[in-house]
Amino acid sequence: MQDDPSSTVTSSVESHREHKPQRNLAQKLVQEILHKIDNKEWSPGDKLPKEADIMQTHGVSRTVVREALQRLQASGHVETKHGIGTFILQSKGQGPMDLSFDYVNDAVEILELRIGLEVEIAGLAALRRSDEQLVEIRKALDALRAIDRNGHVSDAGLADFNFHLLIAKSAGNHYFVDIMKHMENSLVPRKRIDVAHVNHEHEEVYAAIERGDSYAARAAMRLHLTNSRERFLKLARK
Numbered sequence: 001m002q003d004d005p006s007s008t009v010t011s012s013v014e015s016h017r018e019h020k021p022q023r024n025l026a027q028k029l030v031q032e033i034l035h036k037i038d039n040k041e042w043s044p045g046d047k048l049p050k051e052a053d054i055m056q057t058h059g060v061s062r063t064v065v066r067e068a069l070q071r072l073q074a075s076g077h078v079e080t081k082h083g084i085g086t087f088i089l090q091s092k093g094q095g096p097m098d099l100s101f102d103y104v105n106d107a108v109e110i111l112e113l114r115i116g117l118e119v120e121i122a123g124l125a126a127l128r129r130s131d132e133q134l135v136e137i138r139k140a141l142d143a144l145r146a147i148d149r150n151g152h153v154s155d156a157g158l159a160d161f162n163f164h165l166l167i168a169k170s171a172g173n174h175y176f177v178d179i180m181k182h183m184e185n186s187l188v189p190r191k192r193i194d195v196a197h198v199n200h201e202h203e204e205v206y207a208a209i210e211r212g213d214s215y216a217a218r219a220a221m222r223l224h225l226t227n228s229r230e231r232f233l234k235l236a237r238k
């Protein structure tokens with residue numbers, strides 16, 4: 001059903017709101033499975049556990065498992081042979097074809113929301129952060145740079161989230177932190193994005209927060225998230 005991208009386009013309009021939590025769960029499961037493939041826990045040719053086992057291990061419903069597997073099949077990561085099981089396929093590299101419409105659409109919407117939210121967060125963090133909080137933000141940024149040099153790309157998404165979350169914590173308003181944590185599962189993985197480029201933007205955000213320049217912090221965060229959105233759209237268009 002989901003194999004034809006055009007059917008996803010039409011159905012996503014009306015199903016957009018009511019199925020959002022389920023879609024996020026499916027997306028989270030997709031990322032967990034991709035993580036295992038990235039880490040070579042599962043290799044091409046391996047058979048995935050049975051539907052019921054995945055449901056139990058990940059604490060999700062059958063619908064969520066099926067949706068996740070459909071997405072992975074559409075993106076060419078797995079192949080389901082009816083009556084036999086689902087198998088990991090040889091990676092086709094980092095092609096844009098594994099970005100489904102739903103996924104790109106979600107990622108861009110989340111980035112728009114983050115622009116609204118995190119521009120304000122950065123401005124307040126520049127005014128309110130403590131010296132201890134600044135040290136924590138610096139550490140998170142250093143961890144991200146270390147991943148850029150020699151780490152595993154799939155860890156970069158989490159390290160990036162941590163950097164942004166620490167800035168939210170420094171804004172001195174716990175509602176910002178609550179919303180950021182709520183969005184964690186939807187945040188864009190850094191997988192195919194040039195981390196070095198992104199870290200240059202992160203440094204600009206950090207420098208402005210360090211010197212307490214609220215205006216510059218807002219501008220730097222806006223630039224970072226707007227560029228992230230553009231990078232993502234460009235990858236999806238390729």
Ligand SMILES: [Zn+2]
Binds near residue numbers: 164224
């Ligand atoms: Zn970032």
